[in-house]
Amino acid sequence: xxxxxxxxxxxxxxxxxxxxxxxxxxxxxxxxxxxxxxxxxxxxxxxxxxxxxxxxxxxxxxxxxxxxxxxxxxxxxxxxxxxxxxxxxxxxxxxxxxxxxxxxxxxxxxxxxxxxxxxxxxxxxxxxxxxxxxxxxxxxxxxxxxxxxxxxxxxxxxxxxxxxxxxxxxxxxxxxxxxxxxxxxxxxxxxxxxxxxxxxxxxxxxxxxxxxxxxxxxxxxxxxxxxxxxxxxxxxxxxxxxxxxxxxxxxxxxxxxxxxxxxxxxxxxxxxxxxxxxxxxxxxxxxxxxxxxx
Amino acid sequence: xxxxxxxxxxxxxxxxxxxxxxxxxxxxxxxxxxxxxxxxxxxxxxxxxxxxxxxxxxxxxxxxxxxxxxxxxxxxxxxxxxxxxxxxxxxxxxxxxxxxxxxxxxxxxxxxxxxxxxxxxxxxxxxxxxxxxxxxxxxxxxxxxxxxxxxxxxxxxxxxxxxxxxxxxxxxxxxxxxxxxxxxxxxxxxxxxxxxxxxxxxxxxxxxxxxxxxxxxxxxx
Numbered sequence: 001x002x003x004x005x006x007x008x009x010x011x012x013x014x015x016x017x018x019x020x021x022x023x024x025x026x027x028x029x030x031x032x033x034x035x036x037x038x039x040x041x042x043x044x045x046x047x048x049x050x051x052x053x054x055x056x057x058x059x060x061x062x063x064x065x066x067x068x069x070x071x072x073x074x075x076x077x078x079x080x081x082x083x084x085x086x087x088x089x090x091x092x093x094x095x096x097x098x099x100x101x102x103x104x105x106x107x108x109x110x111x112x113x114x115x116x117x118x119x120x121x122x123x124x125x126x127x128x129x130x131x132x133x134x135x136x137x138x139x140x141x142x143x144x145x146x147x148x149x150x151x152x153x154x155x156x157x158x159x160x161x162x163x164x165x166x167x168x169x170x171x172x173x174x175x176x177x178x179x180x181x182x183x184x185x186x187x188x189x190x191x192x193x194x195x196x197x198x199x200x201x202x203x204x205x206x207x208x209x210x211x212x213x214x215x216x217x218x219x220x221x222x223x224x225x226x227x228x229x230x231x232x233x234x235x236x237x238x239x240x241x242x243x244x245x246x247x248x249x250x251x252x253x254x255x256x257x258x259x260x261x262x263x264x265x266x267x268x269x270x271x272x273x274x275x276x277x278x279x280x281x282x283x284x285x286x287x288x289x290x291x292x293x294x
Numbered sequence: 295x296x297x298x299x300x301x302x303x304x305x306x307x308x309x310x311x312x313x314x315x316x317x318x319x320x321x322x323x324x325x326x327x328x329x330x331x332x333x334x335x336x337x338x339x340x341x342x343x344x345x346x347x348x349x350x351x352x353x354x355x356x357x358x359x360x361x362x363x364x365x366x367x368x369x370x371x372x373x374x375x376x377x378x379x380x381x382x383x384x385x386x387x388x389x390x391x392x393x394x395x396x397x398x399x400x401x402x403x404x405x406x407x408x409x410x411x412x413x414x415x416x417x418x419x420x421x422x423x424x425x426x427x428x429x430x431x432x433x434x435x436x437x438x439x440x441x442x443x444x445x446x447x448x449x450x451x452x453x454x455x456x457x458x459x460x461x462x463x464x465x466x467x468x469x470x471x472x473x474x475x476x477x478x479x480x481x482x483x484x485x486x487x488x489x490x491x492x493x494x495x496x497x498x499x500x501x502x503x504x505x506x507x508x509x510x511x512x513x514x515x
Contacts, residue, residue, distance in 0.1 A: 001296070001299075003296070023301050026301075027300065027301050027302075030299060030300055031300070041302060042301075042302075042305065044308070045302075045305055045306055045308060048308045102311065103311030103312050104311060104312050105311070106310055106311050106312060106354065106373070106374045107310070107311060108308060108309070108310060108311075108369055108371070109308070109309065109311055110305065110306055110307070110308050110309075111305075111306060111307055111308075111309055111314040111318065111422055111423055112304070112305055112306075113303075113304045113305075113314075113421075113422045114313070114314040114315065114421065114422050114423075115309060115311050115312055115313050115314040115317065115318065115423075116312065116313055116314070118311075121305075143305045144301060144305075146304075146305065147301035147302075147304045147305040148301065150301075150304035150305070151298060151301060151303075151304050154297060154298040154303065154304060154421070154422065155296045155297055155298055158421055159304075159421045159422050160314075160315045160400075160419075160420070160421025160422065161315075162315060162316075162344070162345040162399040162400050162421070163399065163420070163421055168421075176304075210349065210352065212352050213348060213349025213350075213351065213352030213353060214312070214352035214353070215311065215312035215313050215316075215352070215353060216312075263344070263345075263399065266345065266399060267316075267345045267349060267399070268344075268345050268348040268349065268399075269348055269349050269352065270348060286352075287351065
């Protein structure tokens, strides 16, 4: 079992396998299942992601009314405009938002690695798909590659906002997506690691400060920007830009920063944006309304 | 020991939003409480600590715990309507927000009863939908939920452990991890056994009949 990104890369070299293959073989070993069984399980997760995006792009609304409809707004903009940030990037953003809007509306999603950060990996995957035209198998491999990096983060640091802030959640998700985009675009395992490191470095210190304790504001938009961060970082790595700080050390830094974060900034809705006048007003209004509901 | 051992802990679970720790994890803890209780609970006191206490309403942690107590799974579309479902099934519940400092920010204590039997457990939701049961009826546990497990309440007498392991050995079931705890010498004790495979109903029946065994609960995931 690999415990670090360095060990993961070592395994790809030694066994002449892709990152996705290393992850699949480890999983076969763990569950004592065939390759087909493991791949079929991931295929189901992929279908859930696809359906969530489809649903979100049609426009959904959360119970609180705080989020919903932005994915649709972006798709309409894409139909009539040449976005300044590029079509692929904004398509990725709209698909990430679609997923998180469905999540906020208590719809069905696949946690990647968490529900609050569920938009980054599918957002990146389904936008890059339009450009690279991958096979279904390559799309499934994308999830195994993302999962391999997430596996290292989860076991060496944390992936939940309550434990390590948003850097642990959307930070990890975005970095996982970046690594998988690189592999799908034909980059090396080392370039995947560089893309992961570059993304996470730019998410370090991000706090978890959900308004009213809802997974809506700022969570949905953080997934949007996390996804664009992933694609830009992937391009940087594919161009040959390397991370001066190795991947495992960036994960270590994320862990130490998370440990130093006060609990008010770790999913308690007591600090940051949740504590702004507007954030507090939204919370007061929401809880007044939900008490009337009961 | 690694906290996460499968890629499906990272890419997954498939679940009803909005939070893997505060919604899906909460469903799993509620469900564990129901399975360990082994019947339909009629009353449930649900104590929230840390981040759970501050944000349970926004994250739907309250409906999620109740959904779990009703034996719904994390991807069940009825989760948002769990309160109504509870009323239909005769489960009364209430929530208590605790201010006590706890080791993990996502901690919940659940007391369930049906008027005759009762059970109390503490669960933590560690992130991405992974949970651990850390306390059961006052016993400390380290139940990861990574493997099928049986929890066996027994009398603290010599031979009680041997009678259980003998049955498992006979059915060629390998024990991955085992823990024994007791409240006091000769009193009620708890065996936690994590195994490599699930046990079938026949093995369970045999275990129930074994010497000094009081109660058995299975956790399968």
